[in-house]
Amino acid sequence: MIEMKDLxxxxxxxxxxxxxxxxxxxxxxxxxxxxxxxxxxxxxxxxIGKQGRxxxxxxxxxxxxxxxxxxxxxxxxxx
Amino acid sequence: xxxxxxEAKTTEEAIxxxxxxxxxxxxxxxxxxxxxxxxxxxxxxGNRKAKIRVTVKEDSAIAVAQETLRKIIxxxxxxxxxxxxxxxxxxxLNIEGNNTGILIGHKGRxxxxxxxxxxxxxxxxxxxxxRVIVDTENYRKRKEESLKGLALKMGExxxxxxxxxxxxxxxxHDRRIIHLALKGDSQIQTKSxxxxxxxxxxxxxxxxxxxxxxxx
Numbered sequence: 001m002i003e004m005k006d007l008x009x010x011x012x013x014x015x016x017x018x019x020x021x022x023x024x025x026x027x028x029x030x031x032x033x034x035x036x037x038x039x040x041x042x043x044x045x046x047x048i049g050k051q052g053r054x055x056x057x058x059x060x061x062x063x064x065x066x067x068x069x070x071x072x073x074x075x076x077x078x079x
Numbered sequence: 080x081x082x083x084x085x086e087a088k089t090t091e092e093a094i095x096x097x098x099x100x101x102x103x104x105x106x107x108x109x110x111x112x113x114x115x116x117x118x119x120x121x122x123x124x125g126n127r128k129a130k131i132r133v134t135v136k137e138d139s140a141i142a143v144a145q146e147t148l149r150k151i152i153x154x155x156x157x158x159x160x161x162x163x164x165x166x167x168x169x170x171x172l173n174i175e176g177n178n179t180g181i182l183i184g185h186k187g188r189x190x191x192x193x194x195x196x197x198x199x200x201x202x203x204x205x206x207x208x209x210r211v212i213v214d215t216e217n218y219r220k221r222k223e224e225s226l227k228g229l230a231l232k233m234g235e236x237x238x239x240x241x242x243x244x245x246x247x248x249x250x251x252h253d254r255r256i257i258h259l260a261l262k263g264d265s266q267i268q269t270k271s272x273x274x275x276x277x278x279x280x281x282x283x284x285x286x287x288x289x290x291x292x293x294x295x
Contacts, residue, residue: 053195060188060189060192065154068181
C-alpha cells in the first residue's frame, strides 16, 4: 500500500539540491495523519517557495491524494 | 546545454556519478567515454581511471516532465497514462484516463499544483527554461472558454449598469484571458488590482462614453 509519506518524499526530492537529506515521517492519527518534512537548511526555501507557493502546491497534491484514500493529512515543514 | 567531464574508477561508476550530478536517469544523458578504465599490470602499474563526458540530451526535458508527473500521480494511487508533446518551447503533458476529476480539483487547483511542481522539477533538473503545461480531458480549453464567457458577461453588465464590475482572486494566467477577451471592447477597460499572485480584475465602463450618452 502506498503511503502519503512516499508521495511527499518523492516531490521534495525532485525539488531540492540535497535529496539525500530529505527526511519524511508520518504520524498516523485516528482520522488525520501528520506528515513531517525535513530538508537541508539551504533547501528550506526550495520546498516553501516564493510566498509559500511550493508548500501550498505540495499540500494541495497531498490533499487530493488523501481524499482518494478517504482520510486527512496535514503537511508540516520543519526546520 | 550543460556538459561536464567525470572521472571514476570504472565507467559504470562515472555514469552513476553523472546521473546523481544531474538528478537524471541515464536515458536523459548523452555519454561519451573519453578514457576507459584499466587496472594496469597486476593492479599496480598504469592504473587508469575512467573518464567520460556527459551532456544532457536536447529533449531530456520532455522525458523528465513525463516521468515526474507519472511518478507523482502513481504515488497518489491513481491509474492513468500520460502523453507528452512539444508545442514550440512548451511541453504539453496530457493525463489520459477516466476519473481524472480528483487530479483537477476544486477550480482546477490540483491540476495547477501538479503543473507547478513538474515545472520546478524540469527546470531544475535540466537547467533549461521550458514551460510545462499539464492538461486532462481538455480541461484547459474548457476553462478558457468558460472564463471568456464570464468576462464577456461581466463586460456586458458593466456597460449596462455603468458601474465597475469586479471579478475576485484570479491567477495570472486566468487574468490574462479576461484582459484579452475584453481588449477589443472600446466601451470598457480592464484593470488588475491587489497584491500577490491572486488579484482582482476590475471591468470599468468608459466615462467619456457614459457622459456622452447622458448629455445626448
